[in-house]
Amino acid sequence: MTEATSEAVPADAETSDIRDDGDIAADYLEELLDISDVDGDLDIEVRESRTYISVNSDGESNLSKLADGETVDALQHLTRLAVQAETGEFSRLILDIGGSRDARRGELAGLVDRAITRIEEGASSAALPPMSSYERKIVHDIVSERGYVSESEGEARERHTVIRPAPSA
Structure with a gap:
């Protein structure tokens, strides 16, 4: 019921x-x-x-x-x-x-953390795999919380998020 x-x-x-x-x-x-x-x-x-x-x-x-x-x-x-x-x-x-959305948020946070590690090791940017607009929004929020910047690139099913260090102020 x-x-x-x-x-x-x-x-x-x-x-x-x-x-x-x-x-x-x-x-x-x-x-x-x-x-x-x-x-x-x-x-x-x-x-x-x-x-x-x-x-x-x-x-x-x-x-x-x-x-x-x-x-x-x-x-x-x-x-x-x-x-x-x-x-x-x-x-x-x-x-x-x-609770599947919370579990997925945790997975996305892990992806962001690994991407940030690549940037901290010298990469100028790190691209994540294609995902839905809702998941990209979550990624953008996580990236911002971590002090980095992100933007979505690509079209349709290939749309993905690219993470970069925040510009120096």
Whole structure:
């Protein structure tokens, strides 16, 4: 059985549209979990005008079979399409299943750390592998926290992040 909860947010027009996205996505995911016979609790949160939906389980659950990165990305894409079909608008919602996004953030932090090590050893820059715009945003944030600069380069599926030392002030 699934359960959806949501965080209280101000009731302005933009937020109510986002909340609608979250409710539509939650309904879609609840149905998908029920059909798949997977137990999970849904949490909806709105941060920086973006809806985040987390699917977690407190006890024994077969949720882990949906928590690998490619599956989460595919389910996020399907959920975005379900929201778009209902609202007629592109959805930017982010789906996390069983903490998979936090795990991926840790992997990305490791990639950034290895790239920074290459720069500290004398490389003028370090390129990371291609990744989604959401993952590149996370990388840019991590790089900035570490005191370096980054930019995205390339097109379409080849778009990737390049890290460089921050210019001297």
